[in-house]
Amino acid sequence: MKQHTVIDSPYGPLTLVADDGVLCGLYMTEQRHRPHEETFGTRDDSLFDEATDQLEAYFEGELKDFTLELRLLGTPFQRRVWEQLRRIPYGETRSYGQLADALGNSGASRAVGLANGRNPIGIIVPCHRVVGANGSLTGYGGGLERKQRLLDFESGTALF
DSSP states (O other), X not given: OEEEEEEOOTTSOEEEXXXXXXXXXEEETTOXXXXXXXXXXEEOGGGGHHHHHHHHHHHTTXXXXXXXXXXXXXXXXXXXXXXXXXXXOTTOOEEHHHHHHHTXXXXXXXHHHHHHHTOSBTTTSOGGGEEOTTSOOXXXXXXXXXXXXXXXXXXXXOOO
């Protein structure tokens, strides 16, 4: 059974979605691949205290690593990519090719990019930390402006 809430953030409203009480979605407004609202279930603000607390601490610059239980719903390959995303340290970036190498398939950078774009738990599963091979910003479901702001925030060049 899915339930959701909406919280404020420096990046606009964030919709948190849980499946049987376990966080399975974090979506920004106007996010590419954002599921339809009716799939989020009923609104229940009481289920998301820990997620909200950790996100607030992150936005305050006090939390670098999230410790929430997550339910990553996707294909086995997508889940492997998303687990690699969780290994990228705060304030650092990796290229799609580096993630493909970490998965043991150096030719899979395009598939890694597609899986990255389908990440259902943005910010917490830090897909914003993935850049092009030359360090350039590439696609981000929440928009390149948000991606740049998140990277600037984590590098300490911008505070909110």
